[in-house]
Amino acid sequence: MIADMTEDRYSILVSGMPMGRLGATEEVAKGVVFLASDDASFVNGTELLMGRGYTAR
Numbered sequence: 001m002i003a004d005m006t007e008d009r010y011s012i013l014v015s016g017m018p019m020g021r022l023g024a025t026e027e028v029a030k031g032v033v034f035l036a037s038d039d040a041s042f043v044n045g046t047e048l049l050m051g052r053g054y055t056a057r
Helices: 006-015 025-036
Strands: none
Touching: none
């Protein structure tokens, strides 16, 4: 979605984000791997928010 985005447009996109950047595919994948692992065996009925701090502002 952002492959052809100009630097100016990218700056506008991330200017309202607390982390000041977009998340990387690998960062989201780590959350998925955690939820699919035995480490999350006691996790249920909840969400793992991965919104770059947007909901925390």
